[in-house]
Amino acid sequence: MVEQVIETLKKNQLSITDSRKTILQLFMQSDGALAHMDIENNTGEEFDRVTIYRTLQTFVDKGIIHTIPSSDNAIRYALCKDACSEGHHHDNHIHFMCDYCGTTYCLDHVQVPTLQLPGGFLAARTDMVVSGSCNRCNQ
Amino acid sequence: MVEQVIETLKKNQLSITDSRKTILQLFMQSDGALAHMDIENNTGEEFDRVTIYRTLQTFVDKGIIHTIPSSDNAIRYALCKDACSEGHHHDNHIHFMCDYCGTTYCLDHVQVPTLQLPGGFLAARTDMVVSGSCNRCNQ
DNA sequence: ACCACATTGCAACATAGTTGCAAAAAATAA
DNA sequence: TTATTTTTTGCAACTATGTTGCAATGTGGT
Numbered sequence: 001m002v003e004q005v006i007e008t009l010k011k012n013q014l015s016i017t018d019s020r021k022t023i024l025q026l027f028m029q030s031d032g033a034l035a036h037m038d039i040e041n042n043t044g045e046e047f048d049r050v051t052i053y054r055t056l057q058t059f060v061d062k063g064i065i066h067t068i069p070s071s072d073n074a075i076r077y078a079l080c081k082d083a084c085s086e087g088h089h090h091d092n093h094i095h096f097m098c099d100y101c102g103t104t105y106c107l108d109h110v111q112v113p114t115l116q117l118p119g120g121f122l123a124a125r126t127d128m129v130v131s132g133s134c135n136r137c138n139q
Numbered sequence: 140m141v142e143q144v145i146e147t148l149k150k151n152q153l154s155i156t157d158s159r160k161t162i163l164q165l166f167m168q169s170d171g172a173l174a175h176m177d178i179e180n181n182t183g184e185e186f187d188r189v190t191i192y193r194t195l196q197t198f199v200d201k202g203i204i205h206t207i208p209s210s211d212n213a214i215r216y217a218l219c220k221d222a223c224s225e226g227h228h229h230d231n232h233i234h235f236m237c238d239y240c241g242t243t244y245c246l247d248h249v250q251v252p253t254l255q256l257p258g259g260f261l262a263a264r265t266d267m268v269v270s271g272s273c274n275r276c277n278q
Numbered sequence: 279a280c281c282a283c284a285t286t287g288c289a290a291c292a293t294a295g296t297t298g299c300a301a302a303a304a305a306t307a308a
Numbered sequence: 309t310t311a312t313t314t315t316t317t318g319c320a321a322c323t324a325t326g327t328t329g330c331a332a333t334g335t336g337g338t
Binding site: 126138 | 233235238252255261271273274
């Protein structure tokens with residue numbers, strides 16, 4: 001896992017620092033999306049708040065993670081699949097937020113449907129977030 | 140317009156106050172969605188920040204307006220169509236955010252498509268936000 | 279006009295995110 | 309390996325966003 005973390009950082013021409021290693025590893029271990037708070041809680045006092053914000057922003061810029069919009073006013077982040085490159089995200093899948101456990105999933109195999117927009121509207125990006133109960137809470 | 144504002148407030152058993160009248164009228168005059176800031180800017184020093192937050196929350200609770208999620212971490216609000224009732228929103232349409240002018244539109248005639256979710260996932264609500272260039276910026 | 283109740287404004291607090299800058303740590307060169 | 313350059317980090321301070329308790333004010337009903 002650690003080699004994969006370092007490989008990813010090198011591939012994106014990022015210098016190898018403790019915060020980047022730790023935070024990227026957190027994403028690789030996690031099956032859901034992470035909010036800033038989740039990371040702060042998981043790393044303890046190890047890193048400054050500002051460092052976490054900047055690390056996340058760097059990862060988004062490099063196409064390593066992508067943001068997930070939500071109505072609760074807290075941006076979540078999740079790993080991008082291979083198709084994402086610097087400055088160009090291909091996160092064309094839907095996101096699922098569980099109302100009960102709060103986990104946010106990337107449903108990579110559910111594609112965002114293409115829409116017929118009214119005349120004059122040009123789509124550049126589509127975000128689709130479904131909420132409800134997930135496969136662990138709904139048994 | 141003013142009669143319609145008062146009628147709507149009465150229909151929802153809300154007392155008629157200056158802030159409610161002014162803010163609801165703002166929504167009726169606006170063709171796009173409004174963020175808290177838009178309202179604060181449009182009403183000047185007339186109302187306290189807290190009053191605006193509480194008024195918006197009241198309107199959401201009553202089903203007069205609905206929230207629109209976004210990735211820029213600022214909740215937007217737009218008028219609900221008639222089908223919305225207290226505690227039960229039917230905002231089953233997509234939203235469009237223009238990257239150039241910043242306007243958020245409710246595309247009432249574009250329905251959110253139904254998705255086939257993986258086993259165990261149950262959808263309660265779907266938010267779909269398309270961004271790109273709108274019919275005024277894209278000419 | 280009066281009374282009961284709902285709403286507002288204020289102060290204070292809580293959370294989320296940003297910016298400038300000096301210190302520390304990586305990467306690079308010698 | 310050490311020295312130098314460049315990047316990254318931590319701190320402090322700040323802005324934006326949103327919430328809560330409470331006293332003062334306004335609204336609706338009699």
